[in-house]
Amino acid sequence: MLSIQRDALSVEDLPYELVERKGVGHPDTMCDAIAERMSRYYSLHCLGEFGAIAHHWFDKVTLYGGGADIDYGRGELTSPYRVAYFGKAAFRVGSAEIPVEELMFRAAADVLAEVTTGFDPxxxxxxxxxxxxxxxxxxxxxxxxxxxxxxxxxLRAPGLVSNDTNLLHGHAPLSRLENAVLGLERLVNGAAFKERHPDSGWDVKVFGSRRGEAFSLVVNMPFLAAHITSMDHYLARKAVIQAELEEAVGRLGIGDLRMLMNATDRNGRPYLTALGSVADTGDVGVVGRGNRVNGLITPMRPMSIEAPAGKNPLDHTGKIYNVLAARLARQVHEEFGGPAQVHVFTSKEAPLERPDEVVVTSPRADEDALAALVDKAVAATGDLTAEFVETGITLW
Structure with missing residues (x-):
């Protein structure tokens, strides 16, 4: 059932806005990535060996970090990261075993090597x-x-039904603050930035607020201890990077900006890690505690509380409709203009192509054209499943 609401307001019209992003090296984001990588590796193995996919979910991954010897000019892991998977899966098809534990290790090893510096599985x-x-x-x-x-x-099996009862949300477009917060983390953890600043760590957290036209950004970014020789060296390197980040935000058309970087060093403690994450020193991560599927934590917006990473891509609507809602909101905005919100509700056992309710908030959408857009989107859930498995979809 499709419902249309016309009273769409832009978050830019609010007097105050808050946004956060946990970077790819944050332990919570690591867990999202590990869980989803495991689901994908498991699915690909099943497709390669059996031509179809066994039911599974690996969406309860936790990471409890290691120990490290850290000082100026020195950063070494002394105790390993520990990744624990909780969930359900088939261990074999008939007598043919699925190497679940081998896939678990490979998924965790591949993700952690991508979002740290010097990680040796x-x-x-x-x-x-x-x-x-x-x-x-x-x-x-x-x-x-x-x-x-x-x-x-x-893949693309007909007649599948929802594995759960779920409520999902999406919104578009991103606000200036949302774009700034998302863009800064992606900049810092991008390949070009790491090449320019090889001493920068990966556990980047960006928090942003806007009061009227005044923007405030708090950026936490560790440095690799082995590259930093003293407190003065640390402060000098931080100043160089902060200036680059402020310039990047300025290019977004944000003029009234205040940025605080690495607030912990106000107490005289540099933010240093061994491999680039607080997971180096025992911090813990859990799936679902970080970014939503649009890469942000947006308390001023409708937000899905589902943790999609690691869920079964075949029929778990907490995963499939999460992405669908986000993409459909963007399509509605691009097609009709104005701010758009999409809310999808489904009950357990409902056909995947017929969720119980789809509510779209758009001030300008033509009803018939919007209905056609929604029908096309929900009819293509099989394509989403294939994309999850074949190429992967970033959910954090």
Whole structure:
């Protein structure tokens, strides 16, 4: 059922706005990425071996960080990262085993190597499994204990129904503050920036506020301890990077800007890590505690509380409709102009192409054209599943 609301207001019209982003090296974001990478590796293995995908979910990943020896000119991990997976999956199809623990290690190792500097999986990673294949309520044994490949689900399978009851949201366009917060983290953790500033760490958190036309940004970015020789050196390097970040925000047309970088050093403590994340020194990460699918934490906007990373891409609407809502909001804005919001509700066992309710808030949308756009989007859930598996979709 499609409902249209016309009273769309822009967040830019609000007198006050708050936005946050946890960077790719933050332990919570690491867990999102590891969970989703595991789902993808598992799905690809099943497709390669069996031509279809076994049911699974790995959306309860936790990371508890290691220990490190850190001082000026020195940063070394002394205790490994520990990644624990919790969820459900098939361990075999008939007598053919699925190498679940091997895939777990590879997923965690690949992600952590991408979002730290100097990570060595052989020395720096321990993986623990809490994944089971127990039968769920109302489910047959074939769901997590498939006897043959006929019990698996091919890509773009017709007739699938929702695995859960979910409520998802999306909005577009991003505000100036949202673009600034998202853009800064992506800048700092981009390849070109790391080449210019190899002493910069990955655990970047950006918090932004706007009061009227006055913008305030707090940026936390660790430096790699091995590259920093003294407090004076640290402060000099921080000043260079802060100036570059302020210039980048200025290019977005934001003139009234106040930026605070690495607030902890106001107490005389430099922000240094061994590999670029506070996970180096025991901090803990959990799936779902960070960014939403648009890459931001936006308390002034409707926000889905679902944790999509690691969920089954075949039929878990907490994952599929999360991306659908975000993309559909962007399409509505681009097609009709003005601010747009999309809210999707589905009950368990509802057909994937027929969610219970889709509510679109748009001040200008033509009703017939909007209905066609929504129908096309929800009819293409199989394409979303294929994209999750074949190329991957960033959910954080």
């Amino acid at each position: 052989g020395r720096h990673l321990v993986v623990e499994s809490g994944v089971v294949d127990h039968r769920g309520s109302g489910r047959g044994a074939s769901r997590y204990q498939p006897a043959t490949t006929a019990d698996l689900v091919p």
